[in-house]
Amino acid sequence: MNTFPPEGRLLNTSENQAACATKAGLIQAMERRQVLEGRVLLCDADHNLIVSMGSFTGVVPREEAAIGIDDGSTREIAILTRVGKPIAFTVERIENEAGDLRPVLSRRSAQRMALDHLLNTLEPGMILPVTVTHLEPFGAFVDVGCGVASMIGIENISVSRIPHPDCRFTVGQEIFAAVQGVDREQGRILLTHRELLGTWAENTAQFSPGMTVSGCVRGIKDYGAFVELTPNLSGLAELRGDLRDGDRVSVYIKAILPERMKIKLLAIDRLPPEAAPPALRYFITSGRLRRWHYAPEGCAKTGAETVFE
The missing domain is CATH 2.40.50.140 (Nucleic acid-binding proteins)
Structure with a gap:
Protein backbone atom coordinates (compact mmCIF):
# COMPACT_ATOMS: atom_id res chain seq x y z
CA MET A 1 0.00 0.00 0.00
CA ASN A 2 2.99 2.37 0.56
CA THR A 3 4.60 1.96 -2.87
CA PHE A 4 3.21 5.38 -3.84
CA PRO A 5 2.44 7.20 -0.56
CA PRO A 6 0.67 10.57 -0.23
CA GLU A 7 2.87 13.56 -1.00
CA GLY A 8 5.18 14.63 1.81
CA ARG A 9 5.87 11.19 3.23
CA LEU A 10 8.96 10.52 1.11
CA LEU A 11 10.53 13.98 1.43
CA ASN A 12 12.76 13.34 4.45
CA THR A 13 13.49 9.65 3.89
CA SER A 14 17.11 8.60 3.46
CA GLU A 15 16.34 7.08 0.04
CA ASN A 16 14.86 10.33 -1.27
CA GLN A 17 17.66 12.47 0.13
CA ALA A 18 20.35 10.17 -1.27
CA ALA A 19 18.81 10.18 -4.77
CA CYS A 20 18.62 14.00 -4.80
CA ALA A 21 22.16 14.54 -3.49
CA THR A 22 24.21 13.77 -6.62
CA LYS A 23 23.94 13.65 -10.39
CA ALA A 24 24.57 9.90 -10.25
CA GLY A 25 21.69 9.50 -7.82
CA LEU A 26 19.35 11.43 -10.10
CA ILE A 27 20.40 9.42 -13.15
CA GLN A 28 19.81 6.18 -11.27
CA ALA A 29 16.38 7.37 -10.13
CA MET A 30 15.56 8.40 -13.71
CA GLU A 31 16.53 5.01 -15.09
CA ARG A 32 14.55 3.17 -12.41
CA ARG A 33 11.51 5.46 -12.80
CA GLN A 34 11.77 6.04 -9.05
CA VAL A 35 9.31 8.48 -7.49
CA LEU A 36 11.09 11.25 -5.59
CA GLU A 37 9.90 14.29 -3.66
CA GLY A 38 10.94 17.92 -3.35
CA ARG A 39 9.40 21.16 -2.13
CA VAL A 40 7.93 23.72 -4.55
CA LEU A 41 9.72 27.04 -4.25
CA LEU A 42 7.52 29.01 -6.66
CA CYS A 43 5.21 28.87 -9.63
CA ASP A 44 6.47 31.09 -12.47
CA ALA A 45 4.38 33.24 -14.80
CA ASP A 46 3.95 30.31 -17.21
CA HIS A 47 2.81 28.04 -14.34
CA ASN A 48 5.95 25.93 -14.34
CA LEU A 49 6.84 24.72 -10.85
CA ILE A 50 10.35 25.37 -9.54
CA VAL A 51 11.30 22.65 -7.07
CA SER A 52 13.98 22.43 -4.39
CA MET A 53 15.34 18.88 -4.40
CA GLY A 54 18.40 18.43 -2.24
CA SER A 55 21.49 19.66 -4.08
CA PHE A 56 19.51 20.67 -7.16
CA THR A 57 16.69 22.92 -8.29
CA GLY A 58 14.37 21.22 -10.76
CA VAL A 59 11.48 22.34 -12.93
CA VAL A 60 8.09 20.75 -13.53
CA PRO A 61 6.71 22.08 -16.84
CA ARG A 62 3.09 23.24 -16.55
CA GLU A 63 1.65 20.32 -18.54
CA GLU A 64 3.52 17.88 -16.27
CA ALA A 65 2.24 19.40 -13.01
CA ALA A 66 -0.81 17.13 -12.64
CA ILE A 67 -2.97 14.63 -14.46
CA GLY A 68 -5.56 16.56 -16.48
CA ILE A 69 -3.72 19.87 -16.77
CA ASP A 70 -2.90 19.30 -20.43
CA ASP A 71 -6.54 18.63 -21.45
CA GLY A 72 -8.17 21.15 -19.11
CA SER A 73 -9.95 18.61 -16.90
CA THR A 74 -7.82 19.79 -13.95
CA ARG A 75 -7.92 23.50 -13.10
CA GLU A 76 -4.87 25.75 -12.84
CA ILE A 77 -5.48 26.16 -9.11
CA ALA A 78 -4.13 22.63 -8.72
CA ILE A 79 -0.74 24.03 -9.77
CA LEU A 80 -0.86 27.30 -7.82
CA THR A 81 -1.71 25.60 -4.54
CA ARG A 82 1.45 23.46 -4.61
CA VAL A 83 3.76 26.38 -3.77
CA GLY A 84 5.51 25.80 -0.45
CA LYS A 85 4.42 22.16 -0.32
CA PRO A 86 6.09 18.82 -1.11
CA ILE A 87 5.30 17.19 -4.44
CA ALA A 88 6.08 13.78 -5.93
CA PHE A 89 7.73 13.45 -9.33
CA THR A 90 9.85 11.36 -11.63
CA VAL A 91 13.05 12.66 -13.24
CA GLU A 92 12.49 12.88 -17.00
CA ARG A 93 15.84 14.29 -18.08
CA ILE A 94 18.75 16.36 -16.79
CA GLU A 95 19.59 19.50 -18.72
CA ASN A 96 22.73 21.63 -18.50
CA GLU A 97 22.06 25.37 -18.28
CA ALA A 98 25.20 27.53 -18.30
CA GLY A 99 27.09 24.84 -16.42
CA ASP A 100 24.33 24.20 -13.91
CA LEU A 101 22.41 20.92 -13.93
CA ARG A 102 18.65 21.43 -14.16
CA PRO A 103 16.51 18.28 -13.66
CA VAL A 104 13.26 18.31 -15.64
CA LEU A 105 10.56 16.60 -13.62
CA SER A 106 7.06 15.20 -14.07
CA ARG A 107 4.48 15.09 -11.31
CA ARG A 108 1.93 13.82 -13.81
CA SER A 109 4.06 10.75 -14.49
CA ALA A 110 4.30 9.94 -10.76
CA GLN A 111 0.54 10.38 -10.41
CA ARG A 112 -0.16 8.13 -13.39
CA MET A 113 2.07 5.40 -11.95
CA ALA A 114 0.38 5.72 -8.56
CA LEU A 115 -3.15 5.69 -9.99
CA ASP A 116 -2.45 2.67 -12.24
CA HIS A 117 -1.00 0.81 -9.27
CA LEU A 118 -3.94 1.64 -7.01
CA LEU A 119 -6.58 0.80 -9.60
CA ASN A 120 -4.93 -2.56 -10.27
CA THR A 121 -4.31 -3.60 -6.66
CA LEU A 122 -7.03 -2.09 -4.46
CA GLU A 123 -10.10 -4.06 -3.43
CA PRO A 124 -13.10 -2.90 -1.37
CA GLY A 125 -12.38 -2.97 2.35
CA MET A 126 -8.63 -2.38 2.09
CA ILE A 127 -7.23 0.22 4.50
CA LEU A 128 -5.16 3.09 3.09
CA PRO A 129 -3.03 5.82 4.69
CA VAL A 130 -4.16 9.13 3.16
CA THR A 131 -3.57 12.84 3.76
CA VAL A 132 -6.28 15.50 4.00
CA THR A 133 -5.74 18.14 1.30
CA HIS A 134 -8.95 20.19 1.18
CA LEU A 135 -12.23 20.49 3.07
CA GLU A 136 -15.63 21.34 1.62
CA PRO A 137 -19.08 21.26 3.27
CA PHE A 138 -19.87 18.01 1.45
CA GLY A 139 -16.67 16.11 2.22
CA ALA A 140 -12.93 15.87 2.71
CA PHE A 141 -10.56 15.59 -0.24
CA VAL A 142 -7.56 13.39 0.41
CA ASP A 143 -4.32 12.40 -1.29
CA VAL A 144 -4.24 8.63 -1.80
CA GLY A 145 -0.78 8.63 -3.38
CA CYS A 146 1.51 11.07 -5.22
CA GLY A 147 -1.18 13.76 -5.12
CA VAL A 148 -3.92 11.58 -6.65
CA ALA A 149 -7.16 12.86 -5.15
CA SER A 150 -10.17 11.05 -3.73
CA MET A 151 -12.97 12.21 -1.46
CA ILE A 152 -14.62 11.02 1.75
CA GLY A 153 -18.23 12.19 1.74
CA ILE A 154 -19.35 13.89 4.94
CA GLU A 155 -21.85 11.09 5.61
CA ASN A 156 -18.97 8.58 5.60
CA ILE A 157 -16.64 10.47 7.95
CA SER A 158 -18.22 9.28 11.22
CA VAL A 159 -21.38 7.78 12.66
CA SER A 160 -22.04 10.97 14.60
CA ARG A 161 -23.33 13.59 12.18
CA ILE A 162 -21.30 16.76 11.79
CA PRO A 163 -22.06 20.10 10.09
CA HIS A 164 -18.70 20.29 8.30
CA PRO A 165 -15.63 18.04 7.84
CA ASP A 166 -13.53 20.56 9.77
CA CYS A 167 -15.17 19.17 12.91
CA ARG A 168 -13.04 16.04 12.33
CA PHE A 169 -10.07 16.94 10.14
CA THR A 170 -7.50 19.63 9.44
CA VAL A 171 -5.73 20.17 6.12
CA GLY A 172 -2.44 18.26 6.09
CA GLN A 173 -3.64 15.70 8.64
CA GLU A 174 -2.52 12.12 8.06
CA ILE A 175 -5.47 9.75 8.49
CA PHE A 176 -6.68 6.33 7.37
CA ALA A 177 -9.52 5.42 5.05
CA ALA A 178 -11.18 2.25 3.78
CA VAL A 179 -11.75 1.57 0.09
CA GLN A 180 -15.48 1.58 -0.56
CA GLY A 181 -15.15 0.80 -4.24
CA VAL A 182 -12.88 1.09 -7.28
CA ASP A 183 -14.17 2.46 -10.59
CA ARG A 184 -11.43 1.34 -12.94
CA GLU A 185 -13.23 2.68 -16.02
CA GLN A 186 -13.46 6.22 -14.62
CA GLY A 187 -10.17 5.97 -12.72
CA ARG A 188 -11.82 6.72 -9.37
CA ILE A 189 -11.22 5.37 -5.86
CA LEU A 190 -14.20 5.66 -3.50
CA LEU A 191 -13.43 5.95 0.20
CA THR A 192 -15.11 5.74 3.58
CA HIS A 193 -13.83 6.49 7.09
CA ARG A 194 -16.45 5.85 9.78
CA GLU A 195 -15.88 2.08 9.85
CA LEU A 196 -12.35 2.59 11.19
CA LEU A 197 -13.54 4.53 14.26
CA GLY A 198 -15.10 1.54 15.99
CA THR A 199 -18.49 -0.02 16.66
CA PRO A 272 -14.60 26.46 26.27
CA PRO A 273 -14.36 25.49 22.57
CA GLU A 274 -11.34 23.52 21.37
CA ALA A 275 -8.85 25.12 18.98
CA ALA A 276 -8.65 22.02 16.75
CA PRO A 277 -10.61 18.80 16.24
CA PRO A 278 -9.81 16.14 18.88
CA ALA A 279 -7.33 13.43 17.92
CA LEU A 280 -8.96 10.47 16.22
CA ARG A 281 -8.81 6.99 17.72
CA TYR A 282 -8.67 4.26 15.09
CA PHE A 283 -9.68 0.71 15.88
CA ILE A 284 -8.23 -0.61 12.61
CA THR A 285 -5.39 0.82 10.50
CA SER A 286 -4.34 -2.05 8.25
CA GLY A 287 -5.61 -5.13 6.48
CA ARG A 288 -9.00 -5.49 4.84
CA LEU A 289 -12.55 -5.20 6.13
CA ARG A 290 -15.19 -7.58 4.79
CA ARG A 291 -18.20 -6.48 6.83
CA TRP A 292 -18.77 -3.84 9.47
CA HIS A 293 -21.79 -3.78 11.77
CA TYR A 294 -22.19 -0.88 14.18
CA ALA A 295 -24.88 -2.15 16.58
CA PRO A 296 -23.94 -4.31 19.59
CA GLU A 297 -24.78 -8.01 19.84
CA GLY A 298 -28.40 -8.61 20.84
CA CYS A 299 -29.51 -5.03 20.17
CA ALA A 300 -33.09 -4.58 18.96
CA LYS A 301 -31.92 -1.86 16.55
CA THR A 302 -30.33 -2.77 13.24
CA GLY A 303 -27.76 0.02 13.22
CA ALA A 304 -25.41 1.03 10.42
CA GLU A 305 -23.79 -1.70 8.36
CA THR A 306 -21.26 -1.76 5.54
CA VAL A 307 -20.61 -4.79 3.37
CA PHE A 308 -17.47 -4.41 1.26
CA GLU A 309 -18.07 -6.20 -2.02
Whole structure:
Protein backbone atom coordinates (compact mmCIF):
# COMPACT_ATOMS: atom_id res chain seq x y z
CA MET A 1 0.00 0.00 0.00
CA ASN A 2 2.99 2.37 0.56
CA THR A 3 4.60 1.96 -2.87
CA PHE A 4 3.21 5.38 -3.84
CA PRO A 5 2.44 7.20 -0.56
CA PRO A 6 0.67 10.57 -0.23
CA GLU A 7 2.87 13.56 -1.00
CA GLY A 8 5.18 14.63 1.81
CA ARG A 9 5.87 11.19 3.23
CA LEU A 10 8.96 10.52 1.11
CA LEU A 11 10.53 13.98 1.43
CA ASN A 12 12.76 13.34 4.45
CA THR A 13 13.49 9.65 3.89
CA SER A 14 17.11 8.60 3.46
CA GLU A 15 16.34 7.08 0.04
CA ASN A 16 14.86 10.33 -1.27
CA GLN A 17 17.66 12.47 0.13
CA ALA A 18 20.35 10.17 -1.27
CA ALA A 19 18.81 10.18 -4.77
CA CYS A 20 18.62 14.00 -4.80
CA ALA A 21 22.16 14.54 -3.49
CA THR A 22 24.21 13.77 -6.62
CA LYS A 23 23.94 13.65 -10.39
CA ALA A 24 24.57 9.90 -10.25
CA GLY A 25 21.69 9.50 -7.82
CA LEU A 26 19.35 11.43 -10.10
CA ILE A 27 20.40 9.42 -13.15
CA GLN A 28 19.81 6.18 -11.27
CA ALA A 29 16.38 7.37 -10.13
CA MET A 30 15.56 8.40 -13.71
CA GLU A 31 16.53 5.01 -15.09
CA ARG A 32 14.55 3.17 -12.41
CA ARG A 33 11.51 5.46 -12.80
CA GLN A 34 11.77 6.04 -9.05
CA VAL A 35 9.31 8.48 -7.49
CA LEU A 36 11.09 11.25 -5.59
CA GLU A 37 9.90 14.29 -3.66
CA GLY A 38 10.94 17.92 -3.35
CA ARG A 39 9.40 21.16 -2.13
CA VAL A 40 7.93 23.72 -4.55
CA LEU A 41 9.72 27.04 -4.25
CA LEU A 42 7.52 29.01 -6.66
CA CYS A 43 5.21 28.87 -9.63
CA ASP A 44 6.47 31.09 -12.47
CA ALA A 45 4.38 33.24 -14.80
CA ASP A 46 3.95 30.31 -17.21
CA HIS A 47 2.81 28.04 -14.34
CA ASN A 48 5.95 25.93 -14.34
CA LEU A 49 6.84 24.72 -10.85
CA ILE A 50 10.35 25.37 -9.54
CA VAL A 51 11.30 22.65 -7.07
CA SER A 52 13.98 22.43 -4.39
CA MET A 53 15.34 18.88 -4.40
CA GLY A 54 18.40 18.43 -2.24
CA SER A 55 21.49 19.66 -4.08
CA PHE A 56 19.51 20.67 -7.16
CA THR A 57 16.69 22.92 -8.29
CA GLY A 58 14.37 21.22 -10.76
CA VAL A 59 11.48 22.34 -12.93
CA VAL A 60 8.09 20.75 -13.53
CA PRO A 61 6.71 22.08 -16.84
CA ARG A 62 3.09 23.24 -16.55
CA GLU A 63 1.65 20.32 -18.54
CA GLU A 64 3.52 17.88 -16.27
CA ALA A 65 2.24 19.40 -13.01
CA ALA A 66 -0.81 17.13 -12.64
CA ILE A 67 -2.97 14.63 -14.46
CA GLY A 68 -5.56 16.56 -16.48
CA ILE A 69 -3.72 19.87 -16.77
CA ASP A 70 -2.90 19.30 -20.43
CA ASP A 71 -6.54 18.63 -21.45
CA GLY A 72 -8.17 21.15 -19.11
CA SER A 73 -9.95 18.61 -16.90
CA THR A 74 -7.82 19.79 -13.95
CA ARG A 75 -7.92 23.50 -13.10
CA GLU A 76 -4.87 25.75 -12.84
CA ILE A 77 -5.48 26.16 -9.11
CA ALA A 78 -4.13 22.63 -8.72
CA ILE A 79 -0.74 24.03 -9.77
CA LEU A 80 -0.86 27.30 -7.82
CA THR A 81 -1.71 25.60 -4.54
CA ARG A 82 1.45 23.46 -4.61
CA VAL A 83 3.76 26.38 -3.77
CA GLY A 84 5.51 25.80 -0.45
CA LYS A 85 4.42 22.16 -0.32
CA PRO A 86 6.09 18.82 -1.11
CA ILE A 87 5.30 17.19 -4.44
CA ALA A 88 6.08 13.78 -5.93
CA PHE A 89 7.73 13.45 -9.33
CA THR A 90 9.85 11.36 -11.63
CA VAL A 91 13.05 12.66 -13.24
CA GLU A 92 12.49 12.88 -17.00
CA ARG A 93 15.84 14.29 -18.08
CA ILE A 94 18.75 16.36 -16.79
CA GLU A 95 19.59 19.50 -18.72
CA ASN A 96 22.73 21.63 -18.50
CA GLU A 97 22.06 25.37 -18.28
CA ALA A 98 25.20 27.53 -18.30
CA GLY A 99 27.09 24.84 -16.42
CA ASP A 100 24.33 24.20 -13.91
CA LEU A 101 22.41 20.92 -13.93
CA ARG A 102 18.65 21.43 -14.16
CA PRO A 103 16.51 18.28 -13.66
CA VAL A 104 13.26 18.31 -15.64
CA LEU A 105 10.56 16.60 -13.62
CA SER A 106 7.06 15.20 -14.07
CA ARG A 107 4.48 15.09 -11.31
CA ARG A 108 1.93 13.82 -13.81
CA SER A 109 4.06 10.75 -14.49
CA ALA A 110 4.30 9.94 -10.76
CA GLN A 111 0.54 10.38 -10.41
CA ARG A 112 -0.16 8.13 -13.39
CA MET A 113 2.07 5.40 -11.95
CA ALA A 114 0.38 5.72 -8.56
CA LEU A 115 -3.15 5.69 -9.99
CA ASP A 116 -2.45 2.67 -12.24
CA HIS A 117 -1.00 0.81 -9.27
CA LEU A 118 -3.94 1.64 -7.01
CA LEU A 119 -6.58 0.80 -9.60
CA ASN A 120 -4.93 -2.56 -10.27
CA THR A 121 -4.31 -3.60 -6.66
CA LEU A 122 -7.03 -2.09 -4.46
CA GLU A 123 -10.10 -4.06 -3.43
CA PRO A 124 -13.10 -2.90 -1.37
CA GLY A 125 -12.38 -2.97 2.35
CA MET A 126 -8.63 -2.38 2.09
CA ILE A 127 -7.23 0.22 4.50
CA LEU A 128 -5.16 3.09 3.09
CA PRO A 129 -3.03 5.82 4.69
CA VAL A 130 -4.16 9.13 3.16
CA THR A 131 -3.57 12.84 3.76
CA VAL A 132 -6.28 15.50 4.00
CA THR A 133 -5.74 18.14 1.30
CA HIS A 134 -8.95 20.19 1.18
CA LEU A 135 -12.23 20.49 3.07
CA GLU A 136 -15.63 21.34 1.62
CA PRO A 137 -19.08 21.26 3.27
CA PHE A 138 -19.87 18.01 1.45
CA GLY A 139 -16.67 16.11 2.22
CA ALA A 140 -12.93 15.87 2.71
CA PHE A 141 -10.56 15.59 -0.24
CA VAL A 142 -7.56 13.39 0.41
CA ASP A 143 -4.32 12.40 -1.29
CA VAL A 144 -4.24 8.63 -1.80
CA GLY A 145 -0.78 8.63 -3.38
CA CYS A 146 1.51 11.07 -5.22
CA GLY A 147 -1.18 13.76 -5.12
CA VAL A 148 -3.92 11.58 -6.65
CA ALA A 149 -7.16 12.86 -5.15
CA SER A 150 -10.17 11.05 -3.73
CA MET A 151 -12.97 12.21 -1.46
CA ILE A 152 -14.62 11.02 1.75
CA GLY A 153 -18.23 12.19 1.74
CA ILE A 154 -19.35 13.89 4.94
CA GLU A 155 -21.85 11.09 5.61
CA ASN A 156 -18.97 8.58 5.60
CA ILE A 157 -16.64 10.47 7.95
CA SER A 158 -18.22 9.28 11.22
CA VAL A 159 -21.38 7.78 12.66
CA SER A 160 -22.04 10.97 14.60
CA ARG A 161 -23.33 13.59 12.18
CA ILE A 162 -21.30 16.76 11.79
CA PRO A 163 -22.06 20.10 10.09
CA HIS A 164 -18.70 20.29 8.30
CA PRO A 165 -15.63 18.04 7.84
CA ASP A 166 -13.53 20.56 9.77
CA CYS A 167 -15.17 19.17 12.91
CA ARG A 168 -13.04 16.04 12.33
CA PHE A 169 -10.07 16.94 10.14
CA THR A 170 -7.50 19.63 9.44
CA VAL A 171 -5.73 20.17 6.12
CA GLY A 172 -2.44 18.26 6.09
CA GLN A 173 -3.64 15.70 8.64
CA GLU A 174 -2.52 12.12 8.06
CA ILE A 175 -5.47 9.75 8.49
CA PHE A 176 -6.68 6.33 7.37
CA ALA A 177 -9.52 5.42 5.05
CA ALA A 178 -11.18 2.25 3.78
CA VAL A 179 -11.75 1.57 0.09
CA GLN A 180 -15.48 1.58 -0.56
CA GLY A 181 -15.15 0.80 -4.24
CA VAL A 182 -12.88 1.09 -7.28
CA ASP A 183 -14.17 2.46 -10.59
CA ARG A 184 -11.43 1.34 -12.94
CA GLU A 185 -13.23 2.68 -16.02
CA GLN A 186 -13.46 6.22 -14.62
CA GLY A 187 -10.17 5.97 -12.72
CA ARG A 188 -11.82 6.72 -9.37
CA ILE A 189 -11.22 5.37 -5.86
CA LEU A 190 -14.20 5.66 -3.50
CA LEU A 191 -13.43 5.95 0.20
CA THR A 192 -15.11 5.74 3.58
CA HIS A 193 -13.83 6.49 7.09
CA ARG A 194 -16.45 5.85 9.78
CA GLU A 195 -15.88 2.08 9.85
CA LEU A 196 -12.35 2.59 11.19
CA LEU A 197 -13.54 4.53 14.26
CA GLY A 198 -15.10 1.54 15.99
CA THR A 199 -18.49 -0.02 16.66
CA TRP A 200 -20.93 1.07 19.35
CA ALA A 201 -19.60 -1.60 21.71
CA GLU A 202 -15.94 -0.72 21.04
CA ASN A 203 -16.59 2.93 21.78
CA THR A 204 -18.71 2.40 24.89
CA ALA A 205 -16.02 0.11 26.38
CA GLN A 206 -14.11 3.21 27.50
CA PHE A 207 -17.06 4.59 29.47
CA SER A 208 -19.15 3.46 32.44
CA PRO A 209 -22.13 4.85 34.40
CA GLY A 210 -21.08 7.37 37.01
CA MET A 211 -18.34 8.93 34.88
CA THR A 212 -18.34 12.62 33.99
CA VAL A 213 -16.74 13.27 30.61
CA SER A 214 -16.63 15.96 27.95
CA GLY A 215 -18.57 15.92 24.70
CA CYS A 216 -19.96 18.06 21.89
CA VAL A 217 -23.62 18.92 21.27
CA ARG A 218 -24.62 17.57 17.85
CA GLY A 219 -28.34 18.21 17.78
CA ILE A 220 -31.10 19.81 19.85
CA LYS A 221 -34.52 18.13 19.87
CA ASP A 222 -37.71 18.70 21.85
CA TYR A 223 -36.90 15.63 23.93
CA GLY A 224 -33.20 16.29 24.60
CA ALA A 225 -29.75 17.18 23.29
CA PHE A 226 -27.58 14.67 21.47
CA VAL A 227 -24.03 14.84 22.80
CA GLU A 228 -21.15 13.26 20.93
CA LEU A 229 -18.74 11.43 23.24
CA THR A 230 -16.58 10.10 20.42
CA PRO A 231 -16.94 10.49 16.62
CA ASN A 232 -18.83 7.17 16.55
CA LEU A 233 -20.77 7.49 19.80
CA SER A 234 -23.48 9.85 21.04
CA GLY A 235 -25.83 9.91 23.99
CA LEU A 236 -28.97 11.84 24.86
CA ALA A 237 -28.88 14.49 27.58
CA GLU A 238 -31.82 16.21 29.21
CA LEU A 239 -32.58 19.62 27.71
CA ARG A 240 -30.99 22.76 29.08
CA GLY A 241 -31.96 26.18 27.79
CA ASP A 242 -28.38 27.37 27.37
CA LEU A 243 -27.18 24.53 25.10
CA ARG A 244 -26.50 25.17 21.41
CA ASP A 245 -25.30 22.99 18.53
CA GLY A 246 -21.50 22.74 18.61
CA ASP A 247 -21.16 23.52 22.31
CA ARG A 248 -18.58 21.59 24.28
CA VAL A 249 -20.09 20.30 27.51
CA SER A 250 -19.28 18.09 30.45
CA VAL A 251 -21.85 15.33 30.92
CA TYR A 252 -22.58 12.81 33.63
CA ILE A 253 -23.22 9.27 32.32
CA LYS A 254 -26.42 8.04 33.95
CA ALA A 255 -26.83 4.73 32.10
CA ILE A 256 -25.49 2.66 29.18
CA LEU A 257 -28.10 0.41 27.56
CA PRO A 258 -26.61 -1.98 24.95
CA GLU A 259 -29.93 -3.71 24.25
CA ARG A 260 -31.33 -0.36 23.07
CA MET A 261 -28.02 1.14 21.89
CA LYS A 262 -28.59 4.16 24.12
CA ILE A 263 -26.59 6.27 26.55
CA LYS A 264 -28.42 8.49 29.03
CA LEU A 265 -26.61 11.67 29.98
CA LEU A 266 -26.97 14.69 32.23
CA ALA A 267 -25.39 17.94 31.03
CA ILE A 268 -23.26 19.44 33.81
CA ASP A 269 -21.52 22.51 32.40
CA ARG A 270 -20.59 24.29 29.20
CA LEU A 271 -16.87 24.17 28.33
CA PRO A 272 -14.60 26.46 26.27
CA PRO A 273 -14.36 25.49 22.57
CA GLU A 274 -11.34 23.52 21.37
CA ALA A 275 -8.85 25.12 18.98
CA ALA A 276 -8.65 22.02 16.75
CA PRO A 277 -10.61 18.80 16.24
CA PRO A 278 -9.81 16.14 18.88
CA ALA A 279 -7.33 13.43 17.92
CA LEU A 280 -8.96 10.47 16.22
CA ARG A 281 -8.81 6.99 17.72
CA TYR A 282 -8.67 4.26 15.09
CA PHE A 283 -9.68 0.71 15.88
CA ILE A 284 -8.23 -0.61 12.61
CA THR A 285 -5.39 0.82 10.50
CA SER A 286 -4.34 -2.05 8.25
CA GLY A 287 -5.61 -5.13 6.48
CA ARG A 288 -9.00 -5.49 4.84
CA LEU A 289 -12.55 -5.20 6.13
CA ARG A 290 -15.19 -7.58 4.79
CA ARG A 291 -18.20 -6.48 6.83
CA TRP A 292 -18.77 -3.84 9.47
CA HIS A 293 -21.79 -3.78 11.77
CA TYR A 294 -22.19 -0.88 14.18
CA ALA A 295 -24.88 -2.15 16.58
CA PRO A 296 -23.94 -4.31 19.59
CA GLU A 297 -24.78 -8.01 19.84
CA GLY A 298 -28.40 -8.61 20.84
CA CYS A 299 -29.51 -5.03 20.17
CA ALA A 300 -33.09 -4.58 18.96
CA LYS A 301 -31.92 -1.86 16.55
CA THR A 302 -30.33 -2.77 13.24
CA GLY A 303 -27.76 0.02 13.22
CA ALA A 304 -25.41 1.03 10.42
CA GLU A 305 -23.79 -1.70 8.36
CA THR A 306 -21.26 -1.76 5.54
CA VAL A 307 -20.61 -4.79 3.37
CA PHE A 308 -17.47 -4.41 1.26
CA GLU A 309 -18.07 -6.20 -2.02
